[in-house]
Amino acid sequence: MIIYKKFSFDSAHFLPNVPAGHKCGKIHGHTYFFTVFIEGDIIPELGWIIDYTDLKKGILPIIELLDHQLLNEVQGLENPTSEILTIWLWNRIKPIFPGLKRIELNETPSSGVIYEG
Structure with a gap:
């Protein structure tokens, strides 16, 4: 079974490796929205995962490290594309x-990333 929970944070960034202009x-x-999916078995005595x-x-x-920050200044996010940010969150x-x-x-x-490790 898989459960999920949605979260959000607001951050600024720039992409240093894009072409000039x-x-x-x-x-x-951006106001980022992300959903975390957790897989597991139901704990019988509690009735949930x-x-x-x-x-x-x-x-x-983890959100506190990102919220209202310039992502480029967060360690490991020097090139904070959505893909790299998603891997950073995963880790x-x-x-x-x-x-x-x-x-x-x-x-x-209308745009986002799905990452499954």
Whole structure:
């Protein structure tokens, strides 16, 4: 079974490796939305895979590293494309929640990344 929880944060970034004149080379911001999917068996005595409160408590410190930050200044995000940001999130969430199955990250309502490790 897979459960999920949605989160969001606001950050600015620029993409240093795009061609000269590309609009994403300038500092700009996004409200990022991401969904964390956790796979596991139901704990019979509790009736769930994981308590959503525990999931939220584990994710919020990671969000605090990104929220209202210039992502390019966050260690490991010097070239903060959505793809690299999704891998960065995965590498911080997976040790906390081994059942992590998937992350979906949207930088706009119509564009995003799905990563499954």
